[in-house]
Amino acid sequence: MMPPAAIVTDIEGTTTPISFVHRVLFPYARERMAAFVATNHPALADVPEPRLETLLGWMDGDEKITALKTIQGIIWAEGYESGALIGEVYEDVAPALKRWARAGLRLYVYSSGSVAAQRLLFGHSSAGDLNPLFQANFDTRVGPKREAASYGAIARGIGLTAGEVLFLSDIEAELDAAAQAGLKTCQLVRANDGTLASTRHVTAADFGEVAAAFGLARG
Incomplete structure (x- = not known):
């Protein structure tokens, strides 16, 4: 070969x-999702109303939706940059x-x-x-x-x-x-x-x- x-x-x-994603990353994003939705960030444009319920539903279903992944990434960025998250x-x-x-x-x-x-x-x-x-x-x-x-x-x-x-x-x-x-x-x-x-x-x-x-x- x-x-x-x-x-x-x-x-x-x-x-x-796998445990890092489900034990650390997902809970970190979930806990901060309501505050993120309240900012009306441009990344929310592709999320149907009611946005918070939609995002949490996507998270619960582990959906591979680009809008969700983008928003999670924005939230995680703060955690990595502050030192709260280590990959x-x-x-x-x-x-x-x-x-x-x-x-x-x-x-x-x-x-x-x-x-x-x-x-x-x-x-x-x-x-x-x-x-x-x-x-x-x-x-x-x-x-x-x-x-x-x-x-x-x-x-x-x-x-x-x-x-x-x-x-x-x-x-x-x-x-x-x-x-x-x-x-x-x-x-x-x-x-x-x-x-x-x-x-x-x-x-x-x-x-x-x-x-x-x-x-x-x-x-």
Whole structure:
């Protein structure tokens, strides 16, 4: 198997514990949502009335709606910048990303969270500022994560063929869509996240196993 030229990584359940999102980020945004709605921020323009009830309903359903993700990102920005929030990343992630970047791999992020939220998490992470390692970030504005067209658009956008790109995620349906578009795929099966291993994709317990499976830099 030829090593990929680029890696596109998911965040929740892949680089970051699922519990961080649900235990820390979501409650932080929820507690401040009423105050945010009262500001009549321009980001609220795409939220139907009654806005607070709509936003809380979307949060309860874990909806991947761009307007919600944008607003959450704005609220989280205050938390990261004040030091109240620190982005959690698994211990194996930062060393692997740094090795891969030094080896010439092009690194990208694709998450349902907004690009702003992604950059906040990696910019204020438990491993320091990881943003310089990534060449670009993608969110749902490029398309839904469970549709093959989204991954094709990313590959074209970064100037590579689909087969040159490896997509990392914990979600089998996302990996299915990426594989349908022609990308290489690997499922992260993190013990702490209770991920069910796929039978259709290469699996790895951490980024070290990803490196071993795809011939990437390991030391």
